[in-house]
Amino acid sequence: PKKIIIQHETKDELQKLAVTFNRMIGRLEANLEKQRQFISDASHELKTPLTVIKSYADLLLRRGLKNEEVAHDAIESIHSEATRIQKMTERFLDLADTESGNRLEAKSINLVSLCENLFKQIKSAYKREINLHYQKQAISVLADEVKLKQAIIILIDNAIKYSTDTIDVYLTENEQLTIITVKDYGIGIPACEIENIFERFYRVDKARSRETGGTGLGLSIAKNIMKQHHGEIIVKSTEGVGTEVELFLPKQKGKVFE
Ligand code: ADP
DSSP, X not given: OOOXXXXXXXXXXXXXXXXXXXXXXXXXXXXXXXXXXXXXXHHHXXXXXXXXXXXXXXXXXXXXXXXXXXXXXXXXXXXXXXHHHHHHHHHHHHHHHHHSOOOOOEXXXXXXXXXXXXXXXXXXXXXOOEEEEXXXXXXXXXXXXXXXXXHHHHHHHHHHHTOOSOEEEEEEEOSSEEEEEEEEOSSOOOGGGGGGTTSTTOOSSHHHHHHTTOOSOHHHHHHHHHHHTTOEEEEEEETTTEEEEEEEEEOOHHHHOX
16 A cells, blocks of 8 residues: 655644644534523523413413403413513524624614614603713714614613613714713612623523513623624623613724624
8 A cells, every 4th residue: 555655844734724623613612502501591581481371371271261350360471471482582583683694784873863763762662761962963873773773772771670760871982982871870780790791691680680571681682783893882880879881883984894
């Protein structure tokens, strides 16, 4: 048989290739593990409302039709748990969408009018005061309108859930960045929890979050959206005092979008 002689340089090349290959496998494995964890967490989250729905449906089958009060309570609970599942599945889809390589539909947007219109709708639906502060009538950003709105809604939704007072929103800019700040005066987040709140399904107070309809996915989605815009999201909070969440959008076209 013919002997294959591997040259020195070729050996080096092969070694480099092996290292790169190893790293790729490592990353793939980490991604797979993340996916596995997500499926496990998501199933767990769906299990509770489904169990509640099933037990109320059982109750209805056994007694409900004879007792109007029992029927009413059971249907109300089924409705609220089904709404919860609906919201959660919408969040799953949003998470998948913001994690995919889907391109953003970037266009120039006036943040002031976007926020004014958005808050008008939110104010009438939630009956909460949202004060918008800005220095210029037109603050333009290059962004995907649907996604940016989604990120802002997530922050407002949290401010509404975890506070009772008015909410302040500030629009500011400098040469490099446009900053959207959502500030509430609510329960705040303990310092040791701040690093966890961007984790999928993480909730500081699970019972409270569930009560207010939280899924623990909002901030993960907002973070993904900012990442897609090459921006950043930062949370500052003091327990019992309030929370301030900032969305940073870089101004340079090339840097914001690939
Ligand atoms: P959720 O749907 O539970 O609100 P998020 O991912 O949006 O999920 O937030 C994660 C957790 O961070 C929340 O469950 C809550 O404990 C905490 N949190 C987020 N925003 C605020 C806020 N404005 N004030 C107090 N706690 C907050």
